[in-house]
Amino acid sequence: MAQFWKPGAERPRLIDDEEGGVLFYASSSSTSSGIGYSSIEKQRQRLPVFNYRTAILYLVETHSTTIIVGETGSGKTTQIPQYLKEAGWAEGGRVIACTQPRRLAVQAVASRVAEEMGVKLGDEVGYTIRFEDLTDQNVTRIKFLTDGVLLREMMDDPLLTKYSVIMVDEAHERSLSTDILLGLLKKIQRRRPELRLIISSATIEAKLMSDFFCISKRRKGKGAEEHGPRPEPAILSVQGRGFNVQIHYLEEPVSDYLQASVSTVMLIHDQEPMGDILVFLTGQDDIEAAAQLLTEEVQNQKKKSSRLIVLPLYSGLPRAEQDLVFSPTPRGQRKVIISTNIAETSLTLEGIVYVVDSGFSKQRFYNPISDIENLVVAPISKASAKQRTGRAGRVRPGKCYRLYTEEYFLKEMPAEGIPEMQRSNLVSCVIQLKSLGIDNILGFDWPASPAPEAMVRALEVLYALGILDDDAKLTSPTGFQIAEIPLDPMISKMILSANQLGCSEEIITIAGILSVQSIWVSIRGAQKELDEARLRFAAAEGDLVTYLNVYKGFLQSGKSSQWCHKNCINYQAMKKVIEIREQLRRISHRLGIVLKSCDRDTEVLRKAITAGIFANACRLETFSQTGMYKTIRTSQEVYIHPSSVLFRVNPKWVVFHSLVSTDRQYMRNVTAIDPSWLLEAAPHFYQHQTANYVAY
Numbered sequence: 001m002a003q004f005w006k007p008g009a010e011r012p013r014l015i016d017d018e019e020g021g022v023l024f025y026a027s028s029s030s031t032s033s034g035i036g037y038s039s040i041e042k043q044r045q046r047l048p049v050f051n052y053r054t055a056i057l058y059l060v061e062t063h064s065t066t067i068i069v070g071e072t073g074s075g076k077t078t079q080i081p082q083y084l085k086e087a088g089w090a091e092g093g094r095v096i097a098c099t100q101p102r103r104l105a106v107q108a109v110a111s112r113v114a115e116e117m118g119v120k121l122g123d124e125v126g127y128t129i130r131f132e133d134l135t136d137q138n139v140t141r142i143k144f145l146t147d148g149v150l151l152r153e154m155m156d157d158p159l160l161t162k163y164s165v166i167m168v169d170e171a172h173e174r175s176l177s178t179d180i181l182l183g184l185l186k187k188i189q190r191r192r193p194e195l196r197l198i199i200s201s202a203t204i205e206a207k208l209m210s211d212f213f214c215i216s217k218r219r220k221g222k223g224a225e226e227h228g229p230r231p232e233p234a235i236l237s238v239q240g241r242g243f244n245v246q247i248h249y250l251e252e253p254v255s256d257y258l259q260a261s262v263s264t265v266m267l268i269h270d271q272e273p274m275g276d277i278l279v280f281l282t283g284q285d286d287i288e289a290a291a292q293l294l295t296e297e298v299q300n301q302k303k304k305s306s307r308l309i310v311l312p313l314y315s316g317l318p319r320a321e322q323d324l325v326f327s328p329t330p331r332g333q334r335k336v337i338i339s340t341n342i343a344e345t346s347l348t349l350e351g352i353v354y355v356v357d358s359g360f361s362k363q364r365f366y367n368p369i370s371d372i373e374n375l376v377v378a379p380i381s382k383a384s385a386k387q388r389t390g391r392a393g394r395v396r397p398g399k400c401y402r403l404y405t406e407e408y409f410l411k412e413m414p415a416e417g418i419p420e421m422q423r424s425n426l427v428s429c430v431i432q433l434k435s436l437g438i439d440n441i442l443g444f445d446w447p448a449s450p451a452p453e454a455m456v457r458a459l460e461v462l463y464a465l466g467i468l469d470d471d472a473k474l475t476s477p478t479g480f481q482i483a484e485i486p487l488d489p490m491i492s493k494m495i496l497s498a499n500q501l502g503c504s505e506e507i508i509t510i511a512g513i514l515s516v517q518s519i520w521v522s523i524r525g526a527q528k529e530l531d532e533a534r535l536r537f538a539a540a541e542g543d544l545v546t547y548l549n550v551y552k553g554f555l556q557s558g559k560s561s562q563w564c565h566k567n568c569i570n571y572q573a574m575k576k577v578i579e580i581r582e583q584l585r586r587i588s589h590r591l592g593i594v595l596k597s598c599d600r601d602t603e604v605l606r607k608a609i610t611a612g613i614f615a616n617a618c619r620l621e622t623f624s625q626t627g628m629y630k631t632i633r634t635s636q637e638v639y640i641h642p643s644s645v646l647f648r649v650n651p652k653w654v655v656f657h658s659l660v661s662t663d664r665q666y667m668r669n670v671t672a673i674d675p676s677w678l679l680e681a682a683p684h685f686y687q688h689q690t691a692n693y694v695a696y
């Protein structure tokens with residue numbers, strides 16, 4: 001039965017005499033629960049999926065594909081790979097794979113399964129995520145990995161021959177990589193009928209998946225039909241749930257979900273028994289603002305409540321900081337984890353009793369006509385809401401506070417999100433398929449077809465980048481090298497051009513910084529300090545060159561957190577940049593790129609930048625007094641973002657790295673360029689468009 005409450009409701013008087021205040025947690029500790037083996041065994045047997053063990057093994061034995069739908073927390077991810085191993089699917093050197101859309105989930109479930117099996121992580125149970133491989137090819141029998149990593153493995157082993165069973169978990173997310181993977185696995189199954197697939201989720205449309213994987217008997221061939229597994233997928237619904245989660249809805253909609261989230265956390269903290277809180281917001285900015293507001297709220301209280309430990313969680317956060325969310329909560333304290341949807345699926349965070357769901361997430365939307373991709377804050381789907389709720393009730397009963405009305409949930413919220421394939425720029429997807437030798441991309445069997453315009457745009461850009469040739473095949477060596485670098489192909493192209501221009505040291509730093517969300521700290525009410533800090537590092541050439549000044553300052557300070565604090569720089573982000581830069585250095589070395597510095601020759605640097613992001617070139621409309629630019633390719637109106645060091649400077653020609661859309665389309669990470677560099681970088685692309693402009 002749903003409950004209703006008002007987040008702004010008056011709070012009761014606080015009678016807690018413990019020392020109050022918001023504490024930002026700083027120490028890392030073990031993620032182990034310290035539970036003994038027999039106790040874990042009992043826990044395993046209590047999970048709903050345990051009653052289906054025999055049925056699951058029978059279906060996997062007899063069907064090429066099994067679709068398993070079961071409540072969140074019922075045991076799909078952690079138990080099924082173990083059942084398969086126990087039944088012999090990992091014998092003879094074979095491996096059982098389980099994919100996840102997110103890195104954090106891969107690490108967390110792998111470590112839980114290793115603990116349940118009583119083995120060391122990296123031995124019998126291991127994981128692989130981008131840039132990190134904790135497996136031993138002679139010993140690992142259950143391997144957790146992101147779907148993106150499994151796609152990359154296909155480059156070396158197109159039929160994924162070492163795997164006996166591949167479980168695509170959380171398939172409802174329909175990420176770009178999941179959809180590509182599903183299409184390719186279907187192809188592989190025709191060549192390897194012995195391969196078994198399991199598609200699992202709490203919220204998947206089983207019928208849709210079943211139709212997709214239904215291989216006709218005629219196509220499968222007669223022999224296989226008699227002896228092999230059945231071609232039509234089996235669907236299994238696992239009944240039963242873990243612990244009860246009471247759902248609360250708002251009585252009235254709220255306009256400020258951030259403020260409502262903070263009020264709700266305070267309400268829980270004041271009124272509810274101990275237990276940690278998990279809040280879903282949309283991104284780093286929101287999360288940092290909420291953490292700040294929570295700090296102020298607690299400090300403003302006349303009587304102080306027990307301590308609140310505030311932990312942010314988003315993908316740009318360094319690993320050590322992310323790991324803190326798994327640490328046990330000290331006695332008498334309460335943890336509040338403020339997260340993006342990185343924590344939405346698969347994770348079990350032991351102390352979580354309360355979930356606060358803002359109802360929003362950041363989603364990518366690409367318009368192939370304007371060729372503009374935006375990350376926008378958009379309402380989530382029912383499937384997401386269910387997953388968020390499912391982060392509670394895993395080890396004890398819980399409560400979920402949805403910051404929207406029940407009527408909205410029932411009548412307006414869409415059942416599923418739009419697959420990422422249908423709302424993304426497809427440049428990376430095309431390059432991935434091409435590198436796997438799939439040439440007829442338009443004819444590829446997708447679970448959801450991408451827009452043809454988006455596909456054409458992607459082919460056009462890849463051709464202009466020199467990644468595809470006239471026959472739309474990967475060029476050698478450029479195309480093949482770029483396929484090896486796990487970054488946006490435009491940034492990878494920047495790195496290759498920098499190699500030729502002699503500025504790869506600087507460009508891999510820039511690539512690292514562009515891989516994190518923002519290196520600046522934006523604190524409400526401290527805009528002036530931030531603007532002044534930016535000015536201290538500002539380079540007339542633009543934001544990307546400015547970043548090099550920041551990076552240099554950070555190194556000179558001895559990577560000091562105080563230095564970051566003084567200069568409004570996000571220390572966590574800078575640590576992540578160092579991590580990514582180191583990984584890029586290793587990949588460059590593998591590709592035969594000898595890192596070289598241009599000693600800050602900014603013209604050379606900007607030429608390398610232009611060689612990567614030339615497709616995002618714009619020209620200032622000089623008649624306009626408002627700083628309006630138009631993109632060269634599609635004549636879209638765009639403006640320099642106020643956070644850019646080129647805001648109000650308005651150079652005549654610029655390239656940008658990304659756009660954000662609010663009241664207008666704003667360019668972020670902007671670099672001033674000379675238009676003749678566009679012709680040098682992509683002659684076919686710009687021959688016509690820039691010819692007239694270059695003349696003046």
Ligand SMILES: Nc1ncnc2c1ncn2[C@@H]1O[C@H](COP(=O)(O)OP(=O)(O)OP(=O)(O)O)[C@@H](O)[C@H]1O
Pocket residue numbers: 033047070071072073074075076077078079109112201202242345346347348350390393394395
């Ligand atoms: N790290 C952990 N610590 C304690 N218990 C855990 C942990 N990981 C899993 N569990 C227990 O195992 C149960 C099953 O988790 P599992 O991830 O396998 O479920 P699931 O069905 O895959 O859930 P979801 O659909 O949310 O991914 C949890 O509900 C919880 O009780």
